[in-house]
Amino acid sequence: MHTNTERTTDAGASANGGKYLTFALGREEYGLPVLKVREIIKVMDITHVPQVAEHVLGVINLRGKVIPVIDLRRKFGFEPQAPTDRTCIIVAEVALASSTLMMGVVVDSVSEVVNVAAAEIEQPPDFGGRRTTDYLLGLAKVKGGVKILLDLDRVLGSDGPIAIAAA
């Protein structure tokens, strides 16, 4: 109960402390506000959709709902990697310009849910360019490592309708 104060703010909107779901991409550890996460599923058959940006893998059938799936590796410019048995799809709620939708995000592996205190979060370093730091909520120093906290709305909403991205 004593952790409640940390969770009262909307975990998606700011770099406040709270619970984050952490996952691995390559050798980096990332975190998503846990309130945004709907479920975690195994990689399933993804239906490829033509004319979309490379990082958009397609759509999946999540119990009758059609939801888009994106590959965070490709989105962040990592080398693509074939799915392993640890590869997961994190289904999260993403706020786009005009609506909220469910979206799947493919990550290398899901680690754990960690409590991050506001004091442990540092502002993302300014690399000079807007793009990189735009979708970072901050960097959290937890358990001797650094977790990169993501603002998923910006990661996915930033480039607008995906179909246009592929010319």
Next chain:
Amino acid sequence: MSKTARKKSAKKPPVIVDDELATFAADPELASMFVADGLEHLGTIEQTILRLEKAPGDLSLVNDLFRPFHTVKGNAGVLGIRSVEAFAHKLETLLDLARSGSHPMGQAEIDVVLSAVDTLTIMVRELPARVAGEPHTDLAASCQNILATVDALIAGGSAAPIESVAVPAPQELEGSMAARIDEDSTIKVNTRKLDALVDMVGELVIAQTILADNPALQRPGDDRLSRQMAQIRRITSDIQRDAMSMRMVPIRRTFQKMARLVRDLSKKFDKPADVTLIGEDTELDRKLIEQLTDPLMHMVRNTVDHGIEPGAERLAAGKPETAQIQLRACHRAGGVVVEIADDGAGLDTERILARAVAQAMVPHGSQMSVAEIHQLIFRPGFSTADRVTEVSGRGVGMDVVRRNIQMLRGRIDIQTVRGRGATFTLHLPLTLAIVDGLVLGVGGDRFVIPTPAVRESLRPTAQQIHTTHGRPSVVQVRDRLIPLLHLGELFSIGNARTAITDGTVVIAEDNGREVALVVDEMLGKREVVIRSLGEMFRGVRGIAGGAILGDGRIGLILDTGGLLALASATQPQAAA
């Protein structure tokens, strides 16, 4: 006292239904909707006028009064209930004056409106009783009284005799409010709830299909299991049909809008025209009707503006001066057909072709069939009108119409005889939620093409395939040459078969243009529930949505029109 004005006519023998109730009696469903709606509006009016009494001079409240009166009047007019219509009309006149500020809403006005609402409430509530020939309240005297008072008020400012109005006692009024609550057997449901239900039923259908396709259930020999499965399938499809039917509404309102439009336009252009409505009861998915209104309006405008001739011209051509426009709707072959027919000048094939050549839409001297020429009017920017009128002639319109109809997965046909008229026929699906489709396999991917778009399918021989620039570009089917579209290449699907002769060619048609889709195999026909791919994929061309297939995977639904556009965009030489 006021009682004298509302004598009960309980002793009256059952009467023959008045002719003003004919429409009302003929359509019980519409009738009960009218009663439920009317009572609700009258309740609103009652509340508003009570607020107005406390804040006289608030014009927005007068506005709020006017609108429900207008609706009640309009609905009564539609059903031909003249007594209600005329009565409401009179009150509306008074409110209109008040609304425009030229007649203040004093106490006398408020009183008369209140008693009018009360009288109207009784009139509307007792309509079913009148139809059934059951005893009902005789309101003639009270109506007369109110109308006379309204007349006096309109004529002589607020100096009207209030006492002459038969204002019902308050307790009676409350009684009438309470009594109306259990009157109607219709309930209003938010359409979002209805859509959610239809969605969930869609999921149920999918889940049932997936279950039925499960190999464990396909083993022969277990009769009981397959009987039970059949039972579930039957119930599921019953639920689906019923859920769908809840969203179905008759096309009547839309048709009536069109009739009104014809009336207004024919006055404006001084082209006398009569409208006949046929099959207004035909039911369509509510969403479909919503999206049908705009294209229909365009088409009706075109019909009046370009289709029918001025009266003098018609007389000179030996036709009756008044043109006939017919709007027809009916169910046909699992879909809906909506027609707009006129007895006007018809399409001028030569002129259309000449115009298209002049506007460089088709090359000079090209050979086109009559049907192909008629399809030209749907091209963006096309217009044969010599002048631009306020309503049409700018060359926007018919292309929008076609695009809208395509978005509804429908198509437009034109039949026309020069000098005798034209008929535009819209073929539409019954609902937007389900499509009958052919499942196609390309590489490992599945696609669904709506069956109405498919003309035929074949396994081409090498002799049927012709190449240009060394690439296979057309397939010859009998005497037609149809452009080939290799889905695997177009969508960059790996491991799709590359040799056309190994695969299957599906000939799809979109508004007179044909395209031969090259796929690996055809996997059968099935009904699928259409799912939107969502906002993120809005810009994807050639794909109309997704469908969840029997194995739980998603098949993309092909949009033939989009594919054709995509093909001509990626192969510039095809346009030359």
